[in-house]
Amino acid sequence: MKPIYQTLGASLFALAIAVSPALADRPVAERTTAAEKASFDADRADILAMAGNYRVRFNMQESTPWTADYTPIEPKRSGGHEVVRVIEDTGRRIVLQHLLVVEDDNDKPYVIKHWRQDWDYEPAKVLVYAGDGNWVWEDVPERMRAGRWSQTVWQVDDSPRYAGWGQWETQAGIRRWRSNWTWRPLARRDAVRNPVYDRYFSINRHQPTPTGWIHWQDNTKMAEENGKLRPIVQEYVLNTYTKFDGYNVKAADDYWTKTKAYWAAVRGIWDEVAAKRGGIHIAEKADTGTIISGRLLEIGDDVNSGKLKDAAAIGEARKLITEATAEPPRVAIRQ
Incomplete structure (x- = not known):
């Protein structure tokens, strides 16, 4: 006969497995x-508060290897100055654009268009990564x-x-938004190393702080072998945005x-492709992201310098995006 603590432990473990998905993903309780309205307004305030001027610190650390033949790489630390601006706010939709400010060899400021985050309230679907240069529409459970x-x-x-979805909530006196589990392609910091893994399975968190906000990521780095995915190593990423001008x-x-105006048109072209083709397929390069990323950014620089007018810039961008996304998206192997 097994000792009582083993039997009880096994029973509790089985119970936890049985109930935890429901507890983690239960619908938001009905409210007056x-x-x-109070919750919606508080959510909006937290999202809008991410706009501002910041000193940013990027901290990335591989921790637990999930396979005996992999050694975690050394932690990576970097940082910079980042401006975040609200470029769209229609109430139920908020769009934040990030812009990095660096200095060139002559100590002159140089702006790099960085990532963008779109927030949508009660969405019916999201555009998710499906592996191997593919993004497809996925319904949010009703x-x-x-x-x-x-x-x-x-x-x-x-x-x-x-893309992911989740609820803004208060726990232990701290407001935060946590995503569902999401797939994402390799970041350039990893892709240029030609690693054994080729995608991340992640949970994403955003939390306001007294001095700004933090972006926390829990990434399981995955590899495809013989038609199946297996975990390689765990990575924790903490990006800290501290107000600073x-x-x-x-x-x-x-x-x-x-x-x-140029970038608004570029966003619109990507949206057209995703709507028309049921998603987006585009090849990627380790050092640039998509195969057209470098040129689209160069066009933006040419518009900024006055070398190109908006109409010509938008026309070239449309041609680049249309040709690069000609192949229909497909769902690759997923866990």
Whole structure:
């Protein structure tokens, strides 16, 4: 006969497995109209509060290897100055654009268009990564839509990266939004190393802090072998945004003023492709993201400098995106 603690432990473990998915993914409890509005307003305030001027620290650390033949790489630390601006706010939809400000060899500011995050309230579907250069539409379960927001993250050229949905809530006195499990392609920091893994399976968190906000990621790095996916190593990423304006913020705002019409058109072209083709397929390169990312950013720089007018820039961008996404998206192997 097994000792009682073993029997009890096994029973509790089985019970936890049985109930935990339901507890983790239960619908938002019904609320009064007033409570719903208060929650919606609080969510919006937290999202809008991510806009501002920041000193950013990026901390990435592989921790637990899930296979005996893999050794975690050394932690990576970096940082910079980042401006975040609200470029769209229709109430139930908020779009935040990130712009990095760096200095060139002559100590002059140079602006790099960085990532973008779109927040949508009670979404019916999201554009998710499906492996091997493919993004497809995925329905949000109907019972999980009420009271929740999706966050879709786009790459520097406004091509898709990943999307998830979740609820803003308060736990232990701290407000946070946590995504469902999401797939995403390799970041350039990993892709250039030609690693054994080729995608991440992740949970994404955003939390306001007294001095700004944090973006926390729990990434399981996965590899495909013999038609199946297996975990390679765990990675934890903590990006800290601290309010700070002791750098050339004006350079970022000037860049955006000059290029926002071009980038609005680029966003629209990607949206057209995703709607028309049921998703997006585009090849990627380790050092640039998509195969057209470098040129789309160069066009933005040419618009900023006055070398290209909006009409010519948008025409070239449309041709680049249309040709690069000619192949229909497909769902690759997923867990």
